[in-house]
Amino acid sequence: MNRQEAEDIIYASYLEAQKYQNYDDPDSKKRHPEYTEELTEGLGKGVPGHTICVTGSKGKGSVSVMLSEMGQALGYRTGLLTSPHIKDFNERIRFQGEMISDSDFTRCVEATEDILSSVKPQVKQGTYISPVGYQALVALRYFREKRANLRIMECGKGAKYDDVAHVPHDIAIINNVFLEHTRELGDTLESIAGDKSHILRKNCRYGIIGPQMDNIDRIFIERAKKTGTKLLIYGRDFWVKDVSYSKEGMRFTYVFSGVSFPETMGLPLEGKMEFSVPLLGEHQARNAALAITAMLLIDPSVREKQEELQAALQRVVWPGRMEIKSQHPFTILDATINRESAKSVKHVLHELGMHRVTLIVGIPDDKDYVGVVEELQDYTNCLILTGSKNPHYVFMKKQVETLSEMGHRADWIDDTEKAYHMAKKYAAEEETPIVILGTTSVISEYTEMFQKELS
Template sequence: MKFLTMKEAVPYIYSSLLKAKPFQQEENDALTRAPHLTKELLHTLDLIPSSDKVILVTGSKGKGSTSRMMAAILRKMGLKVGLFTSPHLINYNERIRVNGKAISDEAFLTYLNSHGSTIDNITASIENPQHYLGPTGILLSIALAHFQSEATDINVIEIGRGGTYDDTNVLENNWAVVSKVMEEHLGFLGHSLEDIIRHKVGIVKECTKYAVIGKQSEEALEMMRELLSESAAFWGEEYMPSNVSASLSGSTFTLQTMFSRYEDLSLPLLGSFQVENAALAIQACETVIGRGLPSDLLKEALRELRWPGRLEVVADNPTVVLDGSINRVSAAYLKEILPLVDSKKVVTIIAVPSNKDYEGVIKVCSEFSDVLIVTTPDNSHKTFPADALEVARKYQAGAMEVGLLSEAVELVQTFEPTLIFIVGTQSMIGSAKEIWKDSLMDIG
């Protein structure tokens, strides 16, 4: 079958997974995932890059931002950089970029069509009905074909879920980067923080020369130390930011790393967590380059950064902030915005899927919101909780439910708010970006 449009192509990418779903009695990646199928796909297509071209990035929070920052910094250092992330906000193509520019429909379809017979042969050979050729693996084959065609110098690959059993982890990687890890995807990754950490640090393999670990809880840090060699660079020891200050235009900070000290760095992204991500990205880039980074180029890279949907201000009067929080820890960072803007009347619109911490997000947002609205994105394949309004009214008696985000945005304007938060899953942020007519195909 030849695919002529993205609308035809995307369902095909998920077809193997959907076929296996009815046979998966337990949500356990160790039982259901089959990364060896992805390895077979990449090997057959001769797409496996050398380890000195691969950086794998995992974590529970901040891995996407850290990946984007690393790609921007390495590009500014003169490298041609491939970037593979998920999920997308508006266009599926956003998951695959070279020097910030998303792959075109034409290129995407060309690669998928050329891989189709190999994909079909592999899926036809699957014997265990629980197993599937993962969407991430198929998409990775398209990304690596694109990176190969574009002759990238290095590729930043964000892990999809976990680490050990993720389709991206079939790649040999000189560098492993681990952002903050906390309890998430319980069942898929195990039943404790220790289980999750073992999955995450599974991206540190024998071929890995450098591991850089982001800021962690004391409990997580202790576990990681037991699992990783002393050669790993840890937040708070080998590198550490200081003198952090924030305004509505972003954050400034100083950073001491293994190789250098950088004064007066400016980051046009809101939230103290973005300083944590930037520190991790900078330290990781130092290990790639092998020395301290030119301060002027680093500052330029950070100033130009754009990463949508992370405490992103998209409008004024009233101020509108988009944030992809899907758990209570991430939602807590929204409070950092309040002193920076007119927050006399805060309206928060929330859409968190039923398999995420929707109650936690609702609870945290109820603490600073005058009006709380639960809704769903205008376009999403995810399932949203039937009891979202019931949960919201536990914390705010006047909470409301509106069918779609576009309808909720229209309604809240009548309340004359000074600040609007739009919070939730990436498809929610994508719907908001469409409302504010923002293209994400080239983010520089």
């Protein structure tokens, strides 16, 4: 078995079920984490150390990577599961920061196929073993082999019907929640938060809640009462202040209220630590606060290891998340596909004093490309629309017409590399930075392009 064959096995059940499913059905009708739950529990129970599961509408990947770097810096044998990948599927499963090798990946897939043989006869027509569940089983097996004592597991879209959220964990993190994936999770903020609240499960000791809108905290508080989970809430128990920007990243102060932390004898009533992170956006400072809080729960002595935490944060590289790709011309790359995420981009541009930019947008027809363009219209000097070669996404030139009818002029260049070269021309003429926003497949193509330019 080679790597591609192993990947095909992971998606086989899902692809077989697709022809029997209604695209518009929610996750509650499509997803069946019960197919893998017993197996993930078996691989996830009785292992040493800690397991942290992370969900949210935005930033869960960044938090997961920060946790991985911090864990390694503090001496933990650290496993990390994230999705989606930018270039290679192996990026999703890492130990001590290194991607799983092709040989380990294929071997773990073969072993997972063996244990799933007892489950497959139970899978009804039109239902499937989730690729997310499959990769969680592969990751858990690999982490066991590597004797990981800190496992960080990033959930997919939601939690209630997400296989990863069913992995036994002692700490859960819920980053900020907003309207996204409404087809799968529900069309209200409350329904989406309700789904994600199911990451708080029995035997999950602590829940760390990121900043929320519209009093959504109450949904997590109610869920925590049912599961017996102790919550630490951003703005009440910990927070960031004194956030400052530069083209190199962010500086901020992390503040915690020691009285809120259970079983942490010796913590002061309030403490603070100064940090910097090579990422842009105030949300990245808040993401770091979530990760630092988790590490304090695991080991209160972390408050005396600021240098180790700072070194870990300086190593954080998270492709396509407000990532600085070039200084000449200054170019930012971000996986933005909706209006809410575009607000964070706009805030960064404002803080950096960049009030006119050349904007490349590569967002599929069924995502919120209109909302992204509208949110950034006051900052956009030139707008270029593009699309990826990925056959699973639809990018049509009709986007130009739709935006034109709304008063937004745009050029259409269907090749991402050609779109960037055109943007460089505009940027040179107008002396503007370049901002590239798009779906993961577009970000992947640009990541490869920049890597080629450096080689």
